[in-house]
Amino acid sequence: MIPHDVKPTSKVALILGGNGITGTYLIEHLLTLPESEWSRIIGVSRKPPSPDWLVHDLKLSPLDASQVTQGIGRLTWICADFLEESVEELIAKFKSGRVEGTTHVFFGAYVRIDGTGGPKEHVANTDMFERSIRASIGAAGKTVKRILLQIGAKWYGPHTRKTLPVPLRESLEPDVKGASFYIPQRDFLGSYAAECQQQGLTWDWVITAPYTVWGFTRASYQSLATTIALYATIQAHLGEPLHFPGNNNRWLGADDAICADLLAKFNVWCITTPQCGGELFNVSNGEVFSWEYMWQIFVRYFRCKPPVTSNRRLANPLYSLEKNLASHDGRYGKGSMVWKEIARKYDLDPRAEEYATWWFGDFSLGGSRLVLMSMAKARKFGWTGSVDCEEMVQNILAKMTRAKVIPSQRHIAKL
Numbered sequence: 001m002i003p004h005d006v007k008p009t010s011k012v013a014l015i016l017g018g019n020g021i022t023g024t025y026l027i028e029h030l031l032t033l034p035e036s037e038w039s040r041i042i043g044v045s046r047k048p049p050s051p052d053w054l055v056h057d058l059k060l061s062p063l064d065a066s067q068v069t070q071g072i073g074r075l076t077w078i079c080a081d082f083l084e085e086s087v088e089e090l091i092a093k094f095k096s097g098r099v100e101g102t103t104h105v106f107f108g109a110y111v112r113i114d115g116t117g118g119p120k121e122h123v124a125n126t127d128m129f130e131r132s133i134r135a136s137i138g139a140a141g142k143t144v145k146r147i148l149l150q151i152g153a154k155w156y157g158p159h160t161r162k163t164l165p166v167p168l169r170e171s172l173e174p175d176v177k178g179a180s181f182y183i184p185q186r187d188f189l190g191s192y193a194a195e196c197q198q199q200g201l202t203w204d205w206v207i208t209a210p211y212t213v214w215g216f217t218r219a220s221y222q223s224l225a226t227t228i229a230l231y232a233t234i235q236a237h238l239g240e241p242l243h244f245p246g247n248n249n250r251w252l253g254a255d256d257a258i259c260a261d262l263l264a265k266f267n268v269w270c271i272t273t274p275q276c277g278g279e280l281f282n283v284s285n286g287e288v289f290s291w292e293y294m295w296q297i298f299v300r301y302f303r304c305k306p307p308v309t310s311n312r313r314l315a316n317p318l319y320s321l322e323k324n325l326a327s328h329d330g331r332y333g334k335g336s337m338v339w340k341e342i343a344r345k346y347d348l349d350p351r352a353e354e355y356a357t358w359w360f361g362d363f364s365l366g367g368s369r370l371v372l373m374s375m376a377k378a379r380k381f382g383w384t385g386s387v388d389c390e391e392m393v394q395n396i397l398a399k400m401t402r403a404k405v406i407p408s409q410r411h412i413a414k415l
């Protein structure tokens with residue numbers, strides 16, 4: 001039941017984009033914190049949360065899981081479409097979803113429409129942010145203390161800027177061409193906070209900028225690790241090398257990542273640390289790796305043939321996952337056909353490949369720039385978290401195995 005004895009000091013989280021890779025890890029993390037600290041957690045997304053996630057990952061009883069969308073329990077859910085519904089409709093829905101008492105609003109919603117960075121994507125994501133924030137404040141404005149907007153490293157234009165400093169520091173101005181909808185989102189947040197202040201509301205904001213988010217969730221496969229793991233399973237089954245979809249600069253240069261679990265902890269730290277108000281922070285694991293090294297972890301785990309190299313350089317750079325594996329124009333691609341066979345043989349989720357973001361793998365690995373995020377500012381503000389990248393990969397693969405999305409080690413040996 002919804003606790004009626006909510007103490008004035010206990011916090012209520014409203015997570016816009018609760019089904020995403022960011023949102024699910026955030027909810028998983030908040031649920032591990034004491035109820036006396038976070039009394040209610042409210043997810044919002046178009047689709048309801050997956051029953052498998054509620055029961056297997058969050059360990060809710062089937063009865064509790066079935067009541068999440070009915071507004072009963074510590075975790076509750078509102079299904080709403082930030083693009084199809086007006087602010088007034090969203091306010092009404094949020095109110096009936098009992099968002100009253102919300103103290104902290106996390107925004108991690110995202111929609112890809114016409115390819116990364118396209119004009120429709122720009123308009124939709126700007127619109128989605130404005131409507132859902134106006135609705136959150138319209139429904140729970142008096143109690144809201146802080147709003148967190150999550151953007152990404154594209155803020156700095158790693159793919160559009162002529163020269164890119166290493167590492168990327170928050171003092172670098174956003175790149176107008178590359179940052180796309182992040183700039184109007186940031187501008188709206190600042191101006192809306194000032195407008196609300198004049199009406200007596202006192203919330204402030206914080207912005208976090210992760211680089212590539214690594215994790216696994218059933219609801220969103222916008223995760224590089226998930227995409228690579230599905231690709232490696234397919235290549236192992238076919239007996240083909242694990243070609244690297246990037247170029248030699250990426251292969252041999254340094255890279256960094258952010259573990260979705262650490263990102264969740266970072267976002268909670270940012271939204272609750274008083275001195276973080278009104279600031280933008282980069283976030284990464286705090287250590288770097290080369291793809292030449294990281295790729296071997298996947299090669300070994302899936303017992304794949306390594307990519308062909310000569311003097312450490314790739315013989316077949318820029319192998320496109322999208323071209324080689326994706327389905328196009330209603331025609332099933334190689335990835336989909338091979339996946340059906342693998343899923344049947346090893347009793348895996350037959351739909352897993354449908355969600356593989358092949359384009360995202362090409363996009364994330366295809367650039368040639370050295371993108372490294374400075375964590376100096378966050379450390380100065382008191383952040384001490386870090387993650388071992390190799391352990392992060394092992395944990396994600398274990399989670400995917402438990403979810404029956406990739407074969408067990410025993411079955412990989414037979415692929």
Ligand SMILES: NC(=O)c1ccc[n+]([C@@H]2O[C@H](COP(=O)([O-])OP(=O)(O)OC[C@H]3O[C@@H](n4cnc5c(N)ncnc54)[C@H](OP(=O)(O)O)[C@@H]3O)[C@@H](O)[C@H]2O)c1
Pocket residue numbers: 016017018019020021022023044045046047048080081082083084108109110111128150151152153210211212213214219220221222223224
């Ligand atoms: N993933 C990464 O590697 C990465 C890296 C750096 C930065 N970022 C940034 O981080 C932010 C969050 O990204 P993410 O990867 O966590 O997102 P994601 O996994 O793609 O999840 C997006 C969420 O937005 C919701 N959503 C989409 N359209 C909606 C709509 N019309 N109405 C309501 N909800 C809607 C989805 O709900 P449904 O599932 O119900 O549709 C889902 O919960 C984005 O700005 C992204 O650019 C991501």
